[in-house]
Amino acid sequence: MLCNSAMTSPVRSEASVSAVIDTDVKVMSYRDALHWTMYDALRCHDSVILIGQGVDDHKGIFGSTIGLAEKFGSDRVMDTPLAEEGMTGVAIGAALNGLYPIQTHIRADFSLLAMNQIINLAAKYKYMFGGKFNVPMLIRMIVGRSWGQGAQHSQSLQSLFAHIPGLKVVMPSSSQTILDTYSMVIAEYQGPVISFEHRLMYDLNFHVDSRTMSRGGDPFGSHVVRQGEDVTIVATSIMVLEAMRAADHLAKVADIQCDVIDLHCVSHPDWDLVMQSVRKTGRLVVADTSWREYGVCAEVCRVVAERNPEYLKKPVVSLAMQPSPCPTAKSLEDLFYPDLRQFVNAVAKLVLGNEAHGVQLPDTQSMADVYKRFKGPF
Amino acid sequence: MNSTNMFERLFFQALRIRLVEERIIDLYPSDVIQSPVHLSIGQEAVAVGACHSLTHNDLVFCTYRSHAFYLAKGGSLNEMFAELYGKITGCARGKAGSMHLAAPDVGLMGTSAVVASTIPHAVGAALAAKRLSKDQVIVGVFGDGATEEGVYHESLNFAALHSLPVVFLCENNGLAVHSFRKARQNFDILGHAQSYGLPVYSVPEGYDFVKVAETMSAVIEQVRLSQEAVFVEIQTFRYKEHVGTGEDFSCGYRNLEDCQSWKRQDPLEQFPALVEAFRPMIMQEIDAAVHFAESSPFPSIEELLCDVV
Numbered sequence: 001m002l003c004n005s006a007m008t009s010p011v012r013s014e015a016s017v018s019a020v021i022d023t024d025v026k027v028m029s030y031r032d033a034l035h036w037t038m039y040d041a042l043r044c045h046d047s048v049i050l051i052g053q054g055v056d057d058h059k060g061i062f063g064s065t066i067g068l069a070e071k072f073g074s075d076r077v078m079d080t081p082l083a084e085e086g087m088t089g090v091a092i093g094a095a096l097n098g099l100y101p102i103q104t105h106i107r108a109d110f111s112l113l114a115m116n117q118i119i120n121l122a123a124k125y126k127y128m129f130g131g132k133f134n135v136p137m138l139i140r141m142i143v144g145r146s147w148g149q150g151a152q153h154s155q156s157l158q159s160l161f162a163h164i165p166g167l168k169v170v171m172p173s174s175s176q177t178i179l180d181t182y183s184m185v186i187a188e189y190q191g192p193v194i195s196f197e198h199r200l201m202y203d204l205n206f207h208v209d210s211r212t213m214s215r216g217g218d219p220f221g222s223h224v225v226r227q228g229e230d231v232t233i234v235a236t237s238i239m240v241l242e243a244m245r246a247a248d249h250l251a252k253v254a255d256i257q258c259d260v261i262d263l264h265c266v267s268h269p270d271w272d273l274v275m276q277s278v279r280k281t282g283r284l285v286v287a288d289t290s291w292r293e294y295g296v297c298a299e300v301c302r303v304v305a306e307r308n309p310e311y312l313k314k315p316v317v318s319l320a321m322q323p324s325p326c327p328t329a330k331s332l333e334d335l336f337y338p339d340l341r342q343f344v345n346a347v348a349k350l351v352l353g354n355e356a357h358g359v360q361l362p363d364t365q366s367m368a369d370v371y372k373r374f375k376g377p378f
Numbered sequence: 379m380n381s382t383n384m385f386e387r388l389f390f391q392a393l394r395i396r397l398v399e400e401r402i403i404d405l406y407p408s409d410v411i412q413s414p415v416h417l418s419i420g421q422e423a424v425a426v427g428a429c430h431s432l433t434h435n436d437l438v439f440c441t442y443r444s445h446a447f448y449l450a451k452g453g454s455l456n457e458m459f460a461e462l463y464g465k466i467t468g469c470a471r472g473k474a475g476s477m478h479l480a481a482p483d484v485g486l487m488g489t490s491a492v493v494a495s496t497i498p499h500a501v502g503a504a505l506a507a508k509r510l511s512k513d514q515v516i517v518g519v520f521g522d523g524a525t526e527e528g529v530y531h532e533s534l535n536f537a538a539l540h541s542l543p544v545v546f547l548c549e550n551n552g553l554a555v556h557s558f559r560k561a562r563q564n565f566d567i568l569g570h571a572q573s574y575g576l577p578v579y580s581v582p583e584g585y586d587f588v589k590v591a592e593t594m595s596a597v598i599e600q601v602r603l604s605q606e607a608v609f610v611e612i613q614t615f616r617y618k619e620h621v622g623t624g625e626d627f628s629c630g631y632r633n634l635e636d637c638q639s640w641k642r643q644d645p646l647e648q649f650p651a652l653v654e655a656f657r658p659m660i661m662q663e664i665d666a667a668v669h670f671a672e673s674s675p676f677p678s679i680e681e682l683l684c685d686v687v
């Protein structure tokens with residue numbers, strides 16, 4: 001059962017982290033949505049434990065777990081040794097014996113040390129034993145970006161996991177998707193879920209439904225976040241926000257109307273929703289936070305090509321990271337990720353059909369500078 | 379239970395496991411069992427002794443070499459044969475084969491074909507047992523080779539750090555596939571485990587199920603009371619090849635003489651009269667289980683995509 005009753009504020013040891021959550025809240029940061037869902041899960045379900053390196057420290061996973069150890073005790077909000085595989089195995093064992101573990105990786109990159117447990121064990125336990133076991137657990141992985149995160153602190157590894165049957169992989173793109181997805185997943189879903197949270201979104205404020213916090217519904221749905229007739233943009237995570245910025249700009253300066261779909265559950269997207277949109281617009285842009293090759297971009301193309309390639313009036317365009325490891329120098333990093341100017345240019349070219357489309361492009365500005373609300377290392 | 383009684387009971391259980399595996403050996407050339415089998419022949423006493431003091435509420439996590447633990451813990455023989463035959467009536471509906479037997483209703487939890495991978499599950503289950511006051515003892519079973527994996531270290535550390543009710547049970551047959559321990563390990567298994575602050579116990583006479591049962595009984599009692607992790611090593615001997623149903627003494631890497639001297643201590647080899655006394659009853663059960671497997675249907679297409687997520 002969901003537990004959305006009295007939303008008292010969790011104890012915060014760092015006042016600047018966020019405002020107190022009360023029932024009138026209409027705007028909530030990504031971080032506060034995370035904090036709220038963690039708090040709410042611990043409060044509503046005795047079986048929930050939160051485990052990860054630093055979950056109980058003064059920084060609390062970029063503020064998303066601050067104060068929870070003080071409130072719920074160190075046996076429920078547990079710091080862990082530096083042992084990614086072992087701790088994922090511990091989480092699986094705990095899940096098999098009645099707990100609901102929420103595990104954190106402060107960088108998705110570190111989960112690579114836990115691949116054996118995630119892929120060979122968590123993803124297989126239900127099937128391999130003929131349905132005798134469930135492994136209900138949530139693994140939160142944070143995708144770093146900007147300020148020199150570089151090759152090993154910035155990877156967005158959704159396609160590695162989405163490839164594997166047995167896992168559900170989500171990429172919340174707003175505070176509301178966190179509230180909706182995490183609450184339902186923790187309360188009701190019986191399998192392992194991996195969530196990629198984007199570090200650049202932590203400080204952003206979003207409108208949320210002030211009456212219910214979580215709106216219930218399918219935590220693994222895809223969502224149309226903007227309607228338009230000219231082009232479909234399928235996006236993930238922070239690229240949904242970029243798609244919305246591009247769509248606003250294009251509507252304003254060129255009356256190009258974008259249909260934007262937040263894929264959200266990249267392992268099990270709502271393909272019908274995607275196909276309906278492509279049928280309507282005949283044009284498709286895929287914008288993902290990772291590499292094109294063998295990833296979300298490739299998968300969306302596969303499905304369109306297999307289902308109804310005749311819907312497409314033009315070849316698909318994909319926006320993704322350059323095919324290299326992530327560099328650290330800002331001058332290179334800004335080239336490595338697609339920016340708004342490229343985004344708008346790509347859509348305009350696709351819709352208007354030529355290089356010299358004449359649509360006014362936004363100023364070149366690093367995407368990180370648009371979203372980043374912090375200075376110094378994170 | 380008086381000691382004769384206990385001996386005979388454990389003897390019966392160990393013999394049952396051996397005869398089940400000998401039936402697998404007989405059936406194997408016919409290809410009705412299309413699954414890699416890692417036989418426990420020679421090692422039965424470990425499982426029988428270890429499970430003696432466990433209740434169905436206590437959980438055991440094992441490896442791909444788990445026919446013995448599955449049966450000793452009380453898993454259904456019918457379902458085991460059906461699983462080996464790939465039938466829908468198997469314990470995992472034909473999705474596990476020999477390497478992933480499970481019977482959670484009697485506390486036989488996950489068995490995995492990735493070396494050392496269920497050791498942290500035992501620790502996590504112990505964490506849950508402690509938090510939820512379940513009065514359970516959890517046993518993690520693994521081979522000597524598994525102690526070389528990093529996750530083994532991670533598991534021992536965490537269990538000791540948080541005082542969790544888990545028994546780490548090392549089934550030391552001295553071999554990982556065809557490699558001897560000395561070729562692989564520059565540490566002493568017991569000393570290493572002790573360095574985490576775990577109490578350690580060793581049973582060199584792993585053929586002696588009574589001795590194993592007595593040691594494990596004391597250990598399990600200790601863990602139940604103290605709620606603290608313990609390490610146990612039981613030395614044992616693998617009579618067959620690593621995987622498959624043959625012997626491999628002619629392959630040049632190990633001595634038949636070592637096996638023969640172990641067999642001279644193995645009660646199942648030393649008490650033929652008792653074997654014969656128990657055999658008919660056990661064979662009847664095995665025949666029935668094989669018949670059950672043979673007469674069960676194969677899983678059909680509905681099963682293929684069932685229980686994925």
Ligand SMILES: Cc1ncc(C[n+]2csc(CCOP(=O)(O)OP(=O)(O)O)c2C)c(N)n1
Nearest residue numbers: 443491492493521522523524551553554555
């Ligand atoms: C992670 C991993 N590495 C290698 C293998 C191949 N392998 C299967 S069994 C085995 C030996 C394991 O030895 P031990 O832990 O002593 O168990 P035993 O087979 O002797 O019971 C190996 C290396 C595997 N299954 N998993």
Ligand SMILES: [Mg+2]
Nearest residue numbers: 521522551553
């Ligand atoms: Mg071995």
